[in-house]
Amino acid sequence: MTFSTLLYQLEDGVATITLNRPELFNALNTDLLKELTEAFRMANQDPEVRVVVLTGSGKAFCSGQDLREAGQLLTEQPKLEVEVRERYNPLIQQMYAMDKPTIAAVNGVAAGAGCSLALACDMRIVASQTKFTLAFVRIGLVPDSGASFFLPRLVGVGRALELLTTGRDVSATEAVEIGMANKLVPASELENETMQLAKQLAKGPTRAIAMTRKMAYQSMESSLDEMLEQEAIHQGESGRTRDFLEGVRSFAEKRLPDFKGK
Known part of the structure; x- marks a missing residue:
């Protein structure tokens, strides 16, 4: 299948899904959400795929909702519950239902729903310049895309509530310290370290x-x-x-x- 907003590569049992809108810091729009859902579904159904890696192209992992689409909410009656149910929830549900382990190679900022995507993966390896930002509260919203489910399980309820209600940035170092990420590596080693783990899992039962x-x-x-x-x-x-x-x-x-x- 050909994708327009992401790259899909299969090698040695590892399917690498790369968000590919670098000029917009891999912001999530309708097309990317649909293609991501399909890419994870395709990887899950392919017997040749034994591990899935999710990463971003350019300087960011994913900056969250595409503000160009979000701007329509300022001129229309917001129906965010429909937006979340129809666009974001199917992706998170597909990721959660995977029969293969998933690894996020977080190469830069992961904000809003972009942070939620990283949390929805089973493991996270982060580059030194990574910054997690659960910024929903900054614009008067609640967390979505599974953040309220995954974050408390990773860091505990108290810590999760602090991060979700303040919307403060979390550095790569702190993310590892509090259990939000598994391993911190220099940016130059992110791909190699991620693939080393992915290939180890791909060779497993x-x-x-x-x-x-x-x-x-x-x-x-x-x-x-x-x-x-x-x-x-x-x-x-x-x-x-x-x-x-x-x-x-x-x-x-x-x-x-x-x-x-x-």
Whole structure:
């Protein structure tokens, strides 16, 4: 499929989705939101894809809503609930429903819904110049695009409320310190570090990783007994995979496993 607002590349099991509106700091407009949703759906359905990386072209990761489209709200009766339900929610729901791990390579500012996109990925590697800004409150709005769901789970309710109600900037260093990001690297090493992690995951037992991902999110809203049962169910499923047999054989033969994601 050909995209006009993003780049899509598949190599060694890693699908890299690059927001490609650098002249507007990769601001989100109608076309980009639709194409992003389709790109994640396509990656999820492609058996050759085992990991997805999301990043931005140019100096920014994503500056949030395209202000040129948002300007229409000043002359029209705002119907933001429709905007959020029809344009943003399908993308976040698709990202959350992925069967493959997702990594955000945050190469610069991630503001508003752009910050939410980074939070919706499973892991975040950030360049030193990265700045997270949940700026919704600065213009009298509440967080959207999943920020109210993901941020408290990453940093705790108290810290999340502080960030969401003040809208202050979070540096790359602080983001790692508070658990908002996984790793901080120099800008020149961002792509290499991200791909190193992505390729490591791509060589892993894809189905077991998918189930592990699902269980980690489930655990946030489940009891211990419920999670123990989920562990039993998914252990049974993973034990019937080809990768489990390969893992046992490779251990016995004292060699590295050759997982196929099957």
